Amino acid sequence: MNRLPLITPHPPRLSTLTERLRTIEDSGIYSNNGPVLRAFEADATRRLFGGQGACLAVANATLGLMIALRDAVSDGPTGRFALMPALTFAATAQAAWWAGLTPLICDVDADDWSMAADEEERLLERHGAQIAAIVPYATFGLGIDLDRYRWLSKRFGVAVVVDAAASLGTTDASNIGFGAGAPFPVVFSMHATKPFATQEGGLIHCADPDRIERLRAMANFGFTAPRTSTLPGLNAKMPEVMALVAQARLDDFAKVSRHRDTLANAYRDAIIGRYTAQPRRAGRQALGFFPLLLPSERTHERDTIIARLDQEGIGAGKYFSPHLGEQPWVRSIAHIESTPVADMVGARLLSLPLSDTMTTDDVARAVDTLDRIVAVKPRAAQLAAPAHVETMIIGGGPAGTAMLTAASRHGLLPELSRGLMIVERDGAIGGGQLGRYAITSDSTAQTFLSAIEGNADPAIAALADHPAALAVARHRASLGVPLAEVGPLLRAIGDRLHASITACGGTVKTGTEALGARRKDGRWHVRLRDTATHRDADYVTDNLVIATGGHQPLDRLVTQRVAGASLVEIAADRLLQSDSVLARGGFEMVADLLAGKRAPRIAVIGGSTSALTTVALLLRERPALPFGAGGITLLHRRPLRPFYHSVEAAHAEGFTDFGPNDICPISGFVYRLAGFRLEARELVLRMLGVDGRAPDPRLTLHRVDCDHDMTARAILEQADLVVAALGYRPRALALEDADGQPLPLAAHGGAPMVDDACRVRDAAGEPLPGVYGIGLAAGFVPSGRLGGEASFVGQANGLWLWQNDVGMMIVDQLLAGRAKAAA
Structure with a gap:
């Protein structure tokens, strides 16, 4: 059988161009922008680029x-x-x-x-x-x-x-x-x-x-x-x-391109459901070889797979691995950012032959040989017998990986990884959407670094010298860390978690989304979809951990009433959500909307961290918006409270607006859960005039005290923009009973999604068997040994909690359930 080299050069043969070569010789012009070159350039412009x-x-x-x-x-x-x-x-x-x-x-x-x-x-x-x-x-x-x-x-x-x-x-x-x-x-x-x-x-x-x-x-x-x-x-x-x-x-x-495109399409059709390729785009993609990603669990076997393909007469390579950031000379002269996705893609890339002389039968042979070596089961077989995993985490962002970080800190990640599957829509776990925000965190640099410092997993502990960790460490003395710099660190941690989990027998499925889960025969049957191929696969799991994050649903703008009317009725096309303002480019969007306003007025509705962060962003970004006195009004229902590490620290600044129920009995913190921190805290202290601080004249506070507050109504009607910062609702996974009927959850009615043990609750408030929730908008409220003030009303979110007590609460329950089943 003929050999298929990875690369088969097939340029035009000089031996067929002898007459035209003789013309060049006769002209005596061999270089310096001669007539042949000029003619080619003009012809290329016309044929390739439409003139x-x-x-x-x-x-x-x-x-x-x-x-x-x-x-x-x-x-x-x-x-x-x-x-x-x-x-x-x-x-x-x-x-x-x-x-x-x-x-x-x-x-x-x-x-x-x-x-x-x-x-x-x-x-x-x-x-x-x-x-x-x-x-x-x-x-x-x-x-x-x-x-x-x-x-x-x-x-x-x-x-x-x-x-x-x-x-x-x-x-x-x-x-x-x-x-x-x-x-x-x-x-x-x-x-x-x-x-x-x-x-x-x-x-x-x-x-x-x-x-x-x-x-x-x-x-x-x-x-x-x-x-x-x-x-x-x-x-x-x-x-x-x-x-x-x-x-x-x-x-x-034109003929060569059509043939190569036919081969590329044959490859794409042949690998569907088993390997990942680049997305198809309108038009034609020039390919010198066909690149694909091996299944993540076979990454460490790539060199062996290439060697076995070579033995079978199929040339294969690994462009680009090492990638640019891993090249020794480049590392010596370049500035290299954290590249977890490139690391992952580069480690899984495999290049297969695609040449002018190949046929579609050659493509089928190459893919069949690869399948046999990798031993990927046909998709039909996978669907016929759903695979079983003990625990499935839906969402590999900051919350889902925080739980894994908690396990790694206690040396429990290898044990937890057995029978574990992580499902993440993006191409890598860890970072989530944090990098898209143009704001600083409400957590300190030390909070983020504590995940790696002293970690029981040596690979994670070694990240202390990683460029992403050093970038975060530079903000130890600052009020938070730019989220754009937090994202790379979390992705680097996610990359190490990915490697550790797969090495211990677990599975990380990136580029995959969960469509829903049905409770049947005492287990959860989960339908997953490959986002590249749109092919579905079914899995059965004993436990589900929902870490799908939160969002700001548009329907809330219709139902949320202020001063006797819905926000949509009052603000209409002047209404934005805080999430879009806080995203990168959000401030520029606001500036464009207010262009031409000599003294713009903005009303921000909400008393959450996102509301205060929105105000802080609008006040500090450059070039500054031309706010006059009271240009921004913050409308809030609950009092704005600053966080203090102790009663003594609060009294030292003359802050006394708290009582015994506002003090955490475990830590002694004042307003441990309800209090604003870092940049938002500084803004609140200024506006409350604590310890002689001068309020920012551009900001006015208005506490909405009833549903018919006409002052609030006037503020909203007169504002050039209204920003709704009403918090987040969970992106809860669709859950069904054995008959396929939706299971109503507490979160659907606006109540917290989870109870005090991080178990997802049904509409009656009872925990669903084997389903846990963690992360933004899960609604978890610390209590008991986790501390917190008795007066707190609302939900508590924070990476430190997720990477420590909250994450371990779920890990302990999962491992206890395994021990009970084994007994």
């Missing part, structure tokens, strides 16, 4: 990136960083370094493996003018959103150069080439291993012909006049012979 802009052919794509980056920062941004993804080839960083920039390595998106949008924006906001250029990579030829990079360039004042080395042949739904009309350089490779195979070469496309001509001069020693160098330059010219090969490839490229 938009212009193209420049260069000796290779790395040189193309070098001159494009050098040109991009010559007269513009003065920063030192080039922002680029971890999952790319070494040449991306090499080109930036040769252009005088320091690579700033960013994590990738779990779905399409390109640079993560939220991480890009976080780093652009953090480093500001220090970032001179963004160098996005079109991963494995997948078309990325260039309009978004046009917007980022304008918003942050940074240059953009796109590394599209593998993308020549990628098209949109109209069959126009990727990059067509881009206002910045898009650099393609024409190396022998690429779909547009020559022998060596690169192509730069840009909508601006003047930019292309300037790059042409830079590729010719910077000459803009005969023998006169006026620009930084080098020799990056493509010779005439290579331009001739490129023209020959262009002539047959």
